[in-house]
Amino acid sequence: MTITEKILAKKAGKAKVTPGELIFAKIDLALANDITAPVAIKEFAKMGAAKVFDRQRVVLVPDHFTPNKDIASAEQVKMIREFAREQELVNFFEVGRMGIEHCLLPELGLVLPGDLVIGADSHTCTYGALGAFATGVGSTDLAAGMALGEAWFRVPESIKFVFHGQLQPWVTGKDLILYTIGQIGVDGARYCAMEFTGEVIRDLSMDGRFTMANMAIEAGGKNGIFAPDEKTESYVKERAQRDYEFVESDPTASYAQVYEWDVSTLEPQVAFPHLPENARPISEVGDIPIDQVVIGSCTNGRIEDLRLAASVLEGRKVHPHVRTIVIPGTQAIYRQAMAEGLIETFIAAEAAVSTPTCGPCLGGHMGILASGERAVSTTNRNFVGRMGHPKSEVYLANPAVAAASAVLGRIAGPQDLDL
Amino acid sequence: MRGVTMNIEGKVWAFGQDIDTDAIIPARYLSTSDPEELAKHCMEDADPDFPRKVQRGDIVVAGKNFGCGSSREHAPIAIKAAGIGCVVARSFARIFYRNAINIGLPILECPDIMAQDGDVLSVDLGTGVIVNKTTNKEYQAAAFPGFMQEIMELGGLTSFIKQRIEQGSK
Numbered sequence: 001m002t003i004t005e006k007i008l009a010k011k012a013g014k015a016k017v018t019p020g021e022l023i024f025a026k027i028d029l030a031l032a033n034d035i036t037a038p039v040a041i042k043e044f045a046k047m048g049a050a051k052v053f054d055r056q057r058v059v060l061v062p063d064h065f066t067p068n069k070d071i072a073s074a075e076q077v078k079m080i081r082e083f084a085r086e087q088e089l090v091n092f093f094e095v096g097r098m099g100i101e102h103c104l105l106p107e108l109g110l111v112l113p114g115d116l117v118i119g120a121d122s123h124t125c126t127y128g129a130l131g132a133f134a135t136g137v138g139s140t141d142l143a144a145g146m147a148l149g150e151a152w153f154r155v156p157e158s159i160k161f162v163f164h165g166q167l168q169p170w171v172t173g174k175d176l177i178l179y180t181i182g183q184i185g186v187d188g189a190r191y192c193a194m195e196f197t198g199e200v201i202r203d204l205s206m207d208g209r210f211t212m213a214n215m216a217i218e219a220g221g222k223n224g225i226f227a228p229d230e231k232t233e234s235y236v237k238e239r240a241q242r243d244y245e246f247v248e249s250d251p252t253a254s255y256a257q258v259y260e261w262d263v264s265t266l267e268p269q270v271a272f273p274h275l276p277e278n279a280r281p282i283s284e285v286g287d288i289p290i291d292q293v294v295i296g297s298c299t300n301g302r303i304e305d306l307r308l309a310a311s312v313l314e315g316r317k318v319h320p321h322v323r324t325i326v327i328p329g330t331q332a333i334y335r336q337a338m339a340e341g342l343i344e345t346f347i348a349a350e351a352a353v354s355t356p357t358c359g360p361c362l363g364g365h366m367g368i369l370a371s372g373e374r375a376v377s378t379t380n381r382n383f384v385g386r387m388g389h390p391k392s393e394v395y396l397a398n399p400a401v402a403a404a405s406a407v408l409g410r411i412a413g414p415q416d417l418d419l
Numbered sequence: 420m421r422g423v424t425m426n427i428e429g430k431v432w433a434f435g436q437d438i439d440t441d442a443i444i445p446a447r448y449l450s451t452s453d454p455e456e457l458a459k460h461c462m463e464d465a466d467p468d469f470p471r472k473v474q475r476g477d478i479v480v481a482g483k484n485f486g487c488g489s490s491r492e493h494a495p496i497a498i499k500a501a502g503i504g505c506v507v508a509r510s511f512a513r514i515f516y517r518n519a520i521n522i523g524l525p526i527l528e529c530p531d532i533m534a535q536d537g538d539v540l541s542v543d544l545g546t547g548v549i550v551n552k553t554t555n556k557e558y559q560a561a562a563f564p565g566f567m568q569e570i571m572e573l574g575g576l577t578s579f580i581k582q583r584i585e586q587g588s589k
Contacts, residue, residue: 022566039452039492047580065450072450122490122514138492138518144580152566186437187484191513220487222513275437362446362489381488383441385464390445 002158002253003225004193007133010247011116019157019256027057028115028132030145033101033358034062034073036120037080039139044146052087053149059091059110060084061101064358069365099330099356102126102214102298107330109239113228114247118145123298123380125216129209130236131228131247136217156222157256158193158249163200165264170414172308173208174300174378174398176200177215178269182279183259190220192256195249200263201226206235207304214299215380218276268413270376271396274384282401282413289321292375293406294387295399296327296354297361300378303336305399310342312403312414313349319409324351325360325367351406363387369394376405425545427504427525428552429478431538434465436482440489440515444497452493454500461497475502478542480534482508486515495519505542507532507549507560520567523575527560544571 001009001016009017011025030052032040037060044052052058060080065073084092091110098104102123105111111127117134118124120142127134137151145151161180181188194216201209209226216224226232227248236244267281295301295309306328318324326346328334334356337343346353359366361379369375369388374395377387382394395411404412404419442465444457451457462469462479479498485508486494495518498506505525509532519526525544534540538553547560563571570579 022564035446035449035491035493039496042452043577046577048584049580064446070450076450076452120490120492122488124490136490136514138490138495138514138521140492140521140576141517144576147580147584154564186487187510187512190484190510217488217514220484220512362441364446364449381439381441383439383488385445386441390464390467 002193002195002249003131003227003247004133004158004195004223005155006247007114007116008153008155017155019155021155022152023155024150024152025116026150027118027145029057029059029111029117030142031059031061031101031105031117031119031121031124032139032142033064033121034066034077034080035064036139036142038076040120040143040146041079041083043140043143047143047147049147052146055088056090058087058089058146059105060089061093061098061104063098063100063356064362065364066098066357067095067355097331100298100301100358103301103329103333106130106210107332109236109241112236112240112242112244113232114245118142118151122217123214125221125223126210126214126298128213128216128223128225129206131226131232133223133225135223156191156193158195159189160195160197160255160258162258162260163198163263164260165200165262167200167263168266170268170400171266172398173204173211175266175269176263177212178271178276178279178396179263179266181215181219181276182269184219186218186275186277187220189216191222194219194221194224196224196226202229205304206231207302210302211299215276218380268398268401270401270411271382273382273393273395276380276382276396285411288374288411289409290376290405290411291322291373292367292369293322293324293402294360294367294375294377294379295402296329297358297379298329299380300399301327301329301333303333305378306333306337306342309399309403310345312400312417312419313351313407314345316349316407318350318406321409322406324406325354326351327354327359328356330356360387376402376411378402426543427478428539428541429476429504430474431478431480431534431536431540432469432473433534433536434479434481437484437487438465438481439487440491440494443486443494444491449491449493454496457493457497458500461501470501473501473503476504477502478540479503479506480532480540481506483510485511487512490514492518492522495522495524499524507540507542520570521576523571529558529560532558
């Protein structure tokens, strides 16, 4: 069996599962945010459920339209706050303690290797970086999970992605996943588990793995997953407050498809509007002036991402025609960035630094684009109207490319600054 | 069937491939989960006039990967509240697929469906047989697994879980 099949089998109480099989499985954690929780809470009540299955394991993170952007958003958060109090939830996070959910949960050790997690947020697949099975669901599925502590799944076929070689400078997990989506398309892994492996993955940091797993959904994947190793162990051992289990695929596991790529010559990638599959190497981008840069999100708002951006912005200024917004993913990442002098670097470069929020990534608030404007963003989607006006454009890139673009006022890589 | 009508006949609104959830209901309208409010902006970024043109019982036909992107259940809620009787697509993104079944929005996956704006489609949800009455072509949609049929017959997952809770299976 693959790592995905093994986790699903164990949580379903079965010795073996096979792709295509429908199972009921126990969940370790159920997650929702300020957009999806209100619908889930209404359905939870309609189901006749009284109490959540485990008040430690239902996690609510108001991170999308917070700090509340308008009265309607404030009402939505108020509703989930009241639910959290009534249900005595241990893990409800207010502004000031809140972070972007998929940065926050791993950081707090709430998600661990071997877990089965559902979240009413499509980027729940991020936790696969830890060797957990994690997938996005809708609010009604989440309500059922909150009530019963289990959910139904179709066991997915697995696709294996093997990355050989050694990465060039400025090439990151973001580039690997944009390249992957560019190769297979936005539905190339539809309904499938995406398993990432190879020596490049072994050498990749945890932050890089989070970025890759995060965007499995952009290829239509059900989950993205990595075999846990010593990097995973050192990440989780100080954070975990319960037992966890390292699971890995059998050498005899079968895959629907295997892709093997040597990525030694891979360049930083830029995904053009309006699909993440429109990836191009930075050298083939051409001269594209920009209006805004966003560095942050559940994809690239972690400390390594901020270090990368700061290393490019250090001693430089954001181009006069560009607004640059930097959003640390959590309060802890924010403090770490302060301690390392990164925030000073951003502000000296004339970038705005925001409290954690999903805000601009989904066109919520904190940096909406006007008609005709273009942004380079380290986020995950560049659909029509994603960050604002339907006639605006989003180009997805890694934090170093975003920072270099901010300085030059056009889409550019660190090499264009002789870095 | 309690939840959904077995036979649906309606006028087609045709969309292309990879219609994402931001196109179905942009995040700028997600400060509410009120179905009627969401319906006012349904498909707005794919076709700005859609919310005004659509009539109760119309059918959406789309290419591959319909509903890709966000997990927002607001997307099928908006389509259902706009009065769409059924969505037929060449394929669906998986979260949208689950969400549609869970909220009782009839959907059918049909890899070779061909239809244009204004065509009249007749859909038998029980057998999965789709007839384009304008072109006189018949298509066969993929069958739902029995368990999903059961959810759909009850009108969605909420009723299904309610029944389980009432039976005290938990």
